[in-house]
Structure formats: C-alpha cells, structure tokens
Amino acid sequence: MNVYDSARMADVLAPLGYGLTDDPSDADMVILNTCHIREKASEKVFSELGRLRRMREDREARGAGRMILGVAGCVAQAEGDHILDRAPFVDLVLGPQAYHRLPEMVARLSRAGDAQIDTEFPAEPKFDHLPAPGARGPAAFLAIQEGCDRFCTFCVVPYTRGAEYSRPVTDILDEARALVARGTLEITLLGQNVNAYHGAGPDGATWSLGRLIRALADIDGLARLRYTTSHPRDVDDDLIAAHAEVPTLMPFLHLPLQSGADRVLKAMNRGHTLADFRRVVARLRDARPDLALSSDFIVGFPGETDREFQDTLDAVDDIGFIQAYSFKYSARPGTPAAALPAQVPEPVKAERLARLQDLLNAQQVAFNRRCEGLDMDVLLDRIGKHPGQLVGRSPFMQPVHVMAPAPLQGTIQRVRIDQGQPNSLAGRLLPAEDDHPPAERATA
Numbered sequence: 278m279n280v281y282d283s284a285r286m287a288d289v290l291a292p293l294g295y296g297l298t299d300d301p302s303d304a305d306m307v308i309l310n311t312c313h314i315r316e317k318a319s320e321k322v323f324s325e326l327g328r329l330r331r332m333r334e335d336r337e338a339r340g341a342g343r344m345i346l347g348v349a350g351c352v353a354q355a356e357g358d359h360i361l362d363r364a365p366f367v368d369l370v371l372g373p374q375a376y377h378r379l380p381e382m383v384a385r386l387s388r389a390g391d392a393q394i395d396t397e398f399p400a401e402p403k404f405d406h407l408p409a410p411g412a413r414g415p416a417a418f419l420a421i422q423e424g425c426d427r428f429c430t431f432c433v434v435p436y437t438r439g440a441e442y443s444r445p446v447t448d449i450l451d452e453a454r455a456l457v458a459r460g461t462l463e464i465t466l467l468g469q470n471v472n473a474y475h476g477a478g479p480d481g482a483t484w485s486l487g488r489l490i491r492a493l494a495d496i497d498g499l500a501r502l503r504y505t506t507s508h509p510r511d512v513d514d515d516l517i518a519a520h521a522e523v524p525t526l527m528p529f530l531h532l533p534l535q536s537g538a539d540r541v542l543k544a545m546n547r548g549h550t551l552a553d554f555r556r557v558v559a560r561l562r563d564a565r566p567d568l569a570l571s572s573d574f575i576v577g578f579p580g581e582t583d584r585e586f587q588d589t590l591d592a593v594d595d596i597g598f599i600q601a602y603s604f605k606y607s608a609r610p611g612t613p614a615a616a617l618p619a620q621v622p623e624p625v626k627a628e629r630l631a632r633l634q635d636l637l638n639a640q641q642v643a644f645n646r647r648c649e650g651l652d653m654d655v656l657l658d659r660i661g662k663h664p665g666q667l668v669g670r671s672p673f674m675q676p677v678h679v680m681a682p683a684p685l686q687g688t689i690q691r692v693r694i695d696q697g698q699p700n701s702l703a704g705r706l707l708p709a710e711d712d713h714p715p716a717e718r719a720t721a
C-alpha cells in the first residue's frame with residue numbers, strides 16, 4: 278500500500294512541477310513514506326531522517342537550493358507532532374489520509390516557513406481529490422479499499438489507517454482503464470482487508486470483491502488480476518466462484534493465517550479457527566485446483582506456548598505455502614496485546630522464528646523445484662542484472678530470469694522453466710509460433 282501511496286503522492290505533486298528522481302541527495306523534496314506495523318520499521322524512520330538531514334545540509338552547502346523534508350504514512354499518523362520533537366528539522370508531517378493535501382501544505386510551508394502537520398481523517402475521502410494515475414509500468418497496484426474494522430489485538434492498522442472504506446466501483450474501473458491505457462497488463466487490487474470490499478456500484482447496489490473482479494476482467498487489454506491482503510473470514514462464496522470463473526484472476530493468493538493454534542487465534546481476535554481456515558482453503562482449491570498460497574505468521578504472540586508454536590509448524594506442514602512472511606511478535610503502543618502479561622522472551626521468539634522460516638523456506642524451494650520443466654506465462658516487467666536478460670513474474674509471483682530482447686519488456690511471454698532456485702526461477706523463451714500443449718499445472 279505504501280508503494281501505491283507514494284506513486285499517488287507523485288501524481289499529486291506533478292502539477293507543481295515535481296518529477297521523480299532516483300537520487301535523494303539532489304532532490305528538491307524527499308518524503309519518507311513510513312510503516313508503523315512493527316517497532317523495527319517504525320524506528321528506522323528516525324535513522325533515515327538523520328541521513329536525509331545530512332544530505333540536505335550537503336546540498337545546501339553546494340548552493341543547490343533547499344530540500345523539503347516530509348514524513349508521510351502510518352508513523353506520521355501515530356506520532357503526529359511528536360515527530361518534530363525527535364526531528365525538529367522536518368518540514369511536513371502527513372498521515373495516510375492526507376496526502377491529497379500535499380500541494381496546499383507545500384504552499385503554506387513556502388509562505389509561512391514553519392512545519393506543516395496534517396494527520397486528520399478528512400470527511401471526504403482523499404480518493405475524490407486525486408488526479409488520474411501516471412504511467413505505472415506493466416504491473417501496477419490499485420487501492421480499492423483502505424483501513425480495517427477487524428481489530429486484531431496485535432495490529433495498529435485500525436488506528437493508523439482508520440475505519441474501513443471501500444471506493445466506489447466506477448472510480449476503480451476508471452483508474453484501472455487509465456492504467457491499462459498506459460501499458461499496464463497486471464493489476465493488484467489493494468486493501469488492508471481487501472476482501473471486505475463492499476463498494477457502491479453504478480447500479481446502486483453494494484458490490485462485493487467477486488463482483489468487482491468480474492467487471493475488471495472485462496477490461497480489454499487487462500491480462501492479469503490479483504488482490505491482497507485478504508482475511509480468511511471475508512472470503513465469501515462469490516469470491517470463491519470468481520476464482521473458478523475468471524481466468525485472468527491469477528492462481529496465487531496471499532491469505533494470512535498468523536498462528537496454527539486456536540487459543541492464540543482467539544487471543545489475536547482473528548475470528549476463525551484453524552479448521553475454518555482449512556475449509557476456506559479447501560473450497561478455494563476446489564474452485565481453482567492450481568491455486569498456490571502465501572501467508573503471514575506471527576511467532577511469540579503473548580502467552581504462546583511451545584505446544585502452540587508446534588501447532589503453527591504442523592499447520593504449515595500440512596497446508597503448504599509456496600511463499601510467506603513471518604515475524605516475531607512486536608508489541609505496538611495502544612494495541613490490546615501489548616498489555617498482555619505473558620510477553621514471550623526475545624530469545625524464544627528468535628528461535629521460533631528461525632524454525633518456522635526453515636520450514637517455510639523448504640516449502641518455497643520445493644515448489645520452485647517442482648516448476649522445473651513446466652511452461653509458464655511470464656510478465657516480463659523489468660531489466661535483469663545481466664546484459665540481454667529480462668526478469669518477470671510467473672502466475673505464482675515467482676521472479677523469472679530469461680534471456681530476452683529488450684523490446685519484450687512489458688509483454689507476457691511463454692517460458693520453459695529450466696531451473697527452480699530458492700527465490701526465483703530461470704527459464705528460456707519459447708518461440709511465439711510454437712504450438713504449445715495446454716499449460717501444465719503446478720500445484721503447491
């Protein structure tokens with residue numbers, strides 16, 4: 278979501294004459310778009326700000342002009358003007374719901390000179406005030422939903438991103454068409470709890486994510502659709518049916534489980550048991566037999582016992598994930614779990630994380646190996662490190678390295694997978710005129 282938000286901030290600033298640069302040391306403005314989800318991400322903001330401050334001083338010493346320094350995103354939302362206590366040299370502090378007001382803030386800053394802070398949750402959603410997106414490349418994000426009403430006891434999102442909001446269908450379709458018109462082939466629909474989507478449709482009805490996906494699939498030239506991040510509780514019948522019916526909906530789904538122990542799931546307020554999760558997965562796999570799963574896990578949630586951690590390992594072993602993110606529980610200020618008495622000691626968390634990651638890595642490597650010999654459609658979206666190489670993504674989001682002529686960047690090509698490596702695949706282009714047998718299916 279932060280990648281999407283950053284691109285939208287650039288869209289908003291473009292009419293003021295700002296363009297993107299890869300080199301912050303010579304930028305007129307640097308905005309750190311921040312994440313509050315775990316303490317480590319949050320703390321990094323201040324070391325980064327120190328580094329940027331030195332860059333700004335060097336730039337000003339060269340006589341290259343002033344650099345505006347901003348902090349956006351969820352750390353800005355959570356800390357507000359406390360950011361200025363720790364980093365008084367910051368010019369702009371703005372929360373995730375305020376970035377459409379950047380032009381105003383910049384104008385006030387240049388008039389008044391003192392720091393501008395905006396962490397309001399405005400009555401009118403920012404989406405109503407954003408220009409059409411600029412070119413995003415072959416694979417793009419599109420936010421359809423924001424915020425969360427689920428209140429998992431470990432999570433800051435409901436506080437920093439606010440209450441759940443679904444964008445109207447027409448706005449989403451317009452943004453998707455604008456992206457496709459500028460060369461985008463694959464769109465990932467975004468939301469903190471994306472499958473809670475319930476937006477106003479042009480027919481006056483409330484649309485579910487499944488219905489929205491069907492409408493998006495009708496856009497000419499849109500070859501692939503994905504959505505992230507979903508909550509197991511909000512996977513409804515219609516969404517499962519969309520997985521069966523919409524071929525452009527890719528067979529890869531990120532579905533966070535967090536823990537394999539029912540007591541922990543309950544303490545996390547996830548609202549489902551392990552058996553519920555398994556049922557959802559079974560139904561999704563019935564609908565789309567080649568569906569592969571990714572997930573999120575937290576180890577060392579307060580009170581988690583060895584046995585409960587073992588339940589997580591057993592669940593992973595059994596369900597099978599081709600990729601996953603796993604984290605040590607991080608106590609976040611203001612969340613209910615942070616106040617629980619039985620916090621798990623750091624070394625125990627570290628040991629559990631290492632064991633879980635070993636298992637998850639082994640599953641990822643095994644899946645990548647199973648892909649050897651298969652033919653896959655690969656969206657070649659970027660230039661590789663080696664001359665003559667392009668890198669793309671498989672239907673399952675694996676990076677795929679291929680020797681391919683540069684003009685094929687931004688196209689989907691048929692690729693024979695020769696090698697499955699721990700974090701990526703390597704393959705070769707199949708000639709376009711080849712008559713391929715139907716896609717062989719990889720299963721997780």
Ligand code: 5AD
Pocket residue numbers: 314315431432433533535573574575604605606607608609
């Ligand atoms: N500690 C550790 N991990 C967390 N996540 C969210 N909050 C915390 C926390 N306090 C993880 C969850 C979530 C992902 C985005 O980040 O696994 O799914």
Ligand code: SF4
Pocket residue numbers: 425426427428429432433434435469470508
């Ligand atoms: Fe956080 Fe996701 Fe739970 Fe919402 S559903 S509170 S975003 S972990």
